[in-house]
Amino acid sequence: DGGITQSPKYLFRKEGQNVTLSCEQNLNHDAMYWYRQDPGQGLRLIYYSQIVNDFQKGDIAEGYSVSREKKESFPLTVTSAQKNPTAFYLCASSISPRDTQYFGPGTRLTVL
Amino acid sequence: QQPVQSPQAVILREGEDAVINCSSSKALYSVHWYRQKHGEAPVFLMILLKGGEQKGHEKISASFNEKKQQSSLYLTASQLSYSGTYFCGSKYSGGGADGLTFGKGTHLIIQP
Numbered sequence: 001d002g003g004i005t006q007s008p009k010y011l012f013r014k015e016g017q018n019v020t021l022s023c024e025q026n027l028n029h030d031a032m033y034w035y036r037q038d039p040g041q042g043l044r045l046i047y048y049s050q051i052v053n054d055f056q057k058g059d060i061a062e063g064y065s066v067s068r069e070k071k072e073s074f075p076l077t078v079t080s081a082q083k084n085p086t087a088f089y090l091c092a093s094s095i096s097p098r099d100t101q102y103f104g105p106g107t108r109l110t111v112l
Numbered sequence: 113q114q115p116v117q118s119p120q121a122v123i124l125r126e127g128e129d130a131v132i133n134c135s136s137s138k139a140l141y142s143v144h145w146y147r148q149k150h151g152e153a154p155v156f157l158m159i160l161l162k163g164g165e166q167k168g169h170e171k172i173s174a175s176f177n178e179k180k181q182q183s184s185l186y187l188t189a190s191q192l193s194y195s196g197t198y199f200c201g202s203k204y205s206g207g208g209a210d211g212l213t214f215g216k217g218t219h220l221i222i223q224p
Contacts, residue, residue, distance in 0.1 A: 042214035103153040
């Protein structure tokens, strides 16, 4: 089955620790995205990537980093520089940047 | 700039109709509608490109008014399964290679 997987579903970390969220897709999509969602809010763009080995900052990139070494994978690292990391993180992909974006199931990160 | 959704919330009886609006202060290239259930990922409903087209999906349809820079989502004869939060995501003129800019969402509650 084709789709987008994110792991883990729930993640708990201590303040000051870096943590990496996984996002994998087998849809052969070129473009991938990371969004953050806070309670009662819409989704805000963190990073996006149009092709392998290329990525761009979104609206709220501070305190985050990404890599795109393979077409299928777009991991997000939440660093200790991110002041309020507790949130629901959603990964998405699309055939091309102008096309429909499909979302993975999300990772809920809680920093204690 | 974030698109503005209205209303913020609406409560309906099963079988009633609803309209959700999404307005932008910037020229729109496309509008993407999603529905999200609590704790889950957004699910794609439909995409509208500039040109004033209207699309349908079962009992859910949408329109795009290029003059007003506004899109509306129409839910007719609502079912219990329609409950959730509806988001519009915008791409602005030029298409752009970046992600979507989402509104804050409209909470829809359908009561039996």
